[in-house]
Amino acid sequence: MSFLDLKNVTKIYPNGTKAVHETSLSVDEGEFMVFVGPSGCGKSTLLRMVAGLEDITEGDINLDGKLINEVDPSERDVAMVFQNYALYPHMNVYNNLAYGLKNRGIDKETIEQKVNDAAKLLQISDFLQRKPSMLSGGQRQRVAMGRAIVRNPKIFLFDEPLSNLDAKLRIQMRLEIKKLQQKVGVTSIFVTHDQVEAMTLADRLAVINDGIIEQLGTPIEIYNNPKSLFVAGFIGSPQMNFLDANLNNKTLSAENFEIKNIDSDYNGEVTLGIRPEHLIETENGLINLKVELVEQLGSDNLVYGQIKNIKDFCYRSPGNQTIKKGDTLSLNIEENKYFIFDKSTGKRVN
Amino acid sequence: MKIKPLQIVAHIILIIGVLLMVLPIWISFASSTHENVSILTEGMRFTLGDQFSRNYNEVLNEKGGWSEEVTAAKMFINSFIMALGIATLKVAISAMSAYALVYYRFKLAVPIFWLIFITLLVPLEVRIFPSYKIVSDLGLTNSYTGLILPLVASATATFFFRQFYKTIPDELLESAKLDGANAWSFFIDFLVPLSKTMIAAMFIFMFVYGYSQYLWPLIMTTAEEYWTVVMGMKIIYTESYEGVALPRTAERFAYIILSMIPPVLVVVFLQKWFIKGLIQTEK
Numbered sequence: 001m002s003f004l005d006l007k008n009v010t011k012i013y014p015n016g017t018k019a020v021h022e023t024s025l026s027v028d029e030g031e032f033m034v035f036v037g038p039s040g041c042g043k044s045t046l047l048r049m050v051a052g053l054e055d056i057t058e059g060d061i062n063l064d065g066k067l068i069n070e071v072d073p074s075e076r077d078v079a080m081v082f083q084n085y086a087l088y089p090h091m092n093v094y095n096n097l098a099y100g101l102k103n104r105g106i107d108k109e110t111i112e113q114k115v116n117d118a119a120k121l122l123q124i125s126d127f128l129q130r131k132p133s134m135l136s137g138g139q140r141q142r143v144a145m146g147r148a149i150v151r152n153p154k155i156f157l158f159d160e161p162l163s164n165l166d167a168k169l170r171i172q173m174r175l176e177i178k179k180l181q182q183k184v185g186v187t188s189i190f191v192t193h194d195q196v197e198a199m200t201l202a203d204r205l206a207v208i209n210d211g212i213i214e215q216l217g218t219p220i221e222i223y224n225n226p227k228s229l230f231v232a233g234f235i236g237s238p239q240m241n242f243l244d245a246n247l248n249n250k251t252l253s254a255e256n257f258e259i260k261n262i263d264s265d266y267n268g269e270v271t272l273g274i275r276p277e278h279l280i281e282t283e284n285g286l287i288n289l290k291v292e293l294v295e296q297l298g299s300d301n302l303v304y305g306q307i308k309n310i311k312d313f314c315y316r317s318p319g320n321q322t323i324k325k326g327d328t329l330s331l332n333i334e335e336n337k338y339f340i341f342d343k344s345t346g347k348r349v350n
Numbered sequence: 351m352k353i354k355p356l357q358i359v360a361h362i363i364l365i366i367g368v369l370l371m372v373l374p375i376w377i378s379f380a381s382s383t384h385e386n387v388s389i390l391t392e393g394m395r396f397t398l399g400d401q402f403s404r405n406y407n408e409v410l411n412e413k414g415g416w417s418e419e420v421t422a423a424k425m426f427i428n429s430f431i432m433a434l435g436i437a438t439l440k441v442a443i444s445a446m447s448a449y450a451l452v453y454y455r456f457k458l459a460v461p462i463f464w465l466i467f468i469t470l471l472v473p474l475e476v477r478i479f480p481s482y483k484i485v486s487d488l489g490l491t492n493s494y495t496g497l498i499l500p501l502v503a504s505a506t507a508t509f510f511f512r513q514f515y516k517t518i519p520d521e522l523l524e525s526a527k528l529d530g531a532n533a534w535s536f537f538i539d540f541l542v543p544l545s546k547t548m549i550a551a552m553f554i555f556m557f558v559y560g561y562s563q564y565l566w567p568l569i570m571t572t573a574e575e576y577w578t579v580v581m582g583m584k585i586i587y588t589e590s591y592e593g594v595a596l597p598r599t600a601e602r603f604a605y606i607i608l609s610m611i612p613p614v615l616v617v618v619f620l621q622k623w624f625i626k627g628l629i630q631t632e633k
């Protein structure tokens with residue numbers, strides 16, 4: 001049994017909404033697990049069930065070898081960082097950090113020691129006497145993390161903690177969270193709807209859709225080998241291009257090109273997925289892209305255009321190229337860098 | 351700086367308002383420093399007289415009542431105890447019941463809240479006989495407990511606390527739970543400090559309410575040692591004086607001025623909290 005074990009966990013709300021369907025998942029000690037999915041997919045509910053803030057309708061959750069279904073949140077020894085931080089507005093930073101320790105009956109000197117250590121680690125030592133209302137967004141974020149760290153819990157739970165920060169700070173805090181987790185080595189679960197955050201932070205990633213884990217694996221596994229249309233569309237930025245096609249006798253025919261010798265026995269209507277970064281410019285390529293818009297990012301360009309009736313097809317080109325609106329590009333797909341999904345079920349077939 | 355006509359009008363209105371508030375108090379105070387005879391012959395006074403210490407001394411120390419046992423000082427203390435008890439318990443009970451109504455999500459929370467709320471339609475005056483019956487059956491007549499206890503439930507304060515607690519984000523409770531807070535410590539460590547300005551406001555209202563009670567102490571107390579200020583105002587200076595029925599107007603004014611001091615002190619003391627709450631946005 002691993003450190004955190006979810007077995008057939010289901011959540012049905014009193015009004016009948018099924019938020020989480022029979023989900024099973026194992027998290028190893030020290031691992032950084034990320035739940036990613038669109039809003040309302042049940043990822044936060046799953047996290048809150050681990051925290052004990054939501055009842056578990058069915059199934060079991062084991063933490064460190066102990067069944068915690070019925071254990072009160074305060075007894076679970078978990079710490080959570082909330083989206084709006086939920087700092088205690090009437091207490092100064094020191095007391096925000098110390099409150100959980102005080103409730104556990106730890107003596108004053110030890111509390112002071114621990115709070116000061118955590119404050120040093122997070123570089124908030126200078127603000128210990130301030131109220132949360134006098135802190136900036138990034139500082140509040142640090143205090144919220146400090147409150148979690150100081151208790152030395154079995155597991156950290158992060159519920160979209162970066163979504164209230166501006167873009168630059170978000171990237172910086174993302175880095176800090178990752179570094180901190182590696183330093184402290186505490187098992188962590190991080191919930192986000194931002195796939196870049198998910199990819200950069202995770203040791204392992206659970207892509208959740210409609211209360212079901214669609215795919216579980218390391219970020220690179222999921223990127224290279226998405227098992228379903230949903231995962232393929234969700235992971236990767238810019239989004240994967242999707243084309244309608246037909247697969248017959250190992251030959252894929254799209255609107256104006258064909259790919260032969262496909263490694264699949266599936267016959268029927270399919271969706272072809274190609275990542276923008278897996279296209280290369282070549283003479284007499286498979287795809288002719290009529291350029292409509294170019295986003296120049298410096299390091300590379302995102303080229304959006306039209307292939308026959310398909311709009312907003314995206315191609316990522318090296319940054320040193322000059323591509324203009326109205327150009328027609330001839331593109332090939334890098335070898336075997338395409339994904340074919342059953343059109344009706346969304347399952348991967350190649 | 352140019353003064354706009356509108357500002358002048360506004361200031362005139364404000365000054366009239368201030369005068370309306372202050373003048374009666376000033377007249378009472380000025381009159382309380384004169385001799386009875388001069389007030390009777392010349393009417394209310396706007397200037398200070400020379401009888402300040404005599405009048406106030408007499409009011410504070412003269413024994414009144416039918417059995418000549420109770421002094422004004424004693425009645426001030428009685429009213430102060432009654433008002434303090436009522437205000438403290440009202441605030442404590444309504445804060446706690448609002449906590450229960452908001453945070454314990456039992457099915458009957460809403461009907462119970464409305465039940466509490468409609469008790470606003472049944473003031474003490476309406477239920478005074480049943481209340482008296484219960485209190486006297488419990489043997490609580492002529493006691494501070496009897497004066498305070500029937501008045502400690504407050505629908506208004508419960509309502510205000512409930513509305514305030516509803517604005518506190520759920521994450522705060524969840525975060526506190528994960529930090530090991532139980533139901534009691536969440537109330538004491540979070541809700542009470544967060545609502546301290548509200549507690550101060552409620553305390554002031556309820557103190558004044560308790561202090562100005564008339565009917566209930568009148569019915570409740572037969573022993574003069576439990577008389578309250580408002581009762582005293584009616585009773586204490588109506589008896590005849592040296593064979594001649596001379597109204598003791600100056601002493602009555604002195605009594606009124608003295609009776610205002612306890613509520614004014616409470617307001618002045620709690621005002622600090624009020625202003626603190628207004629300039630600090632914590633939440």
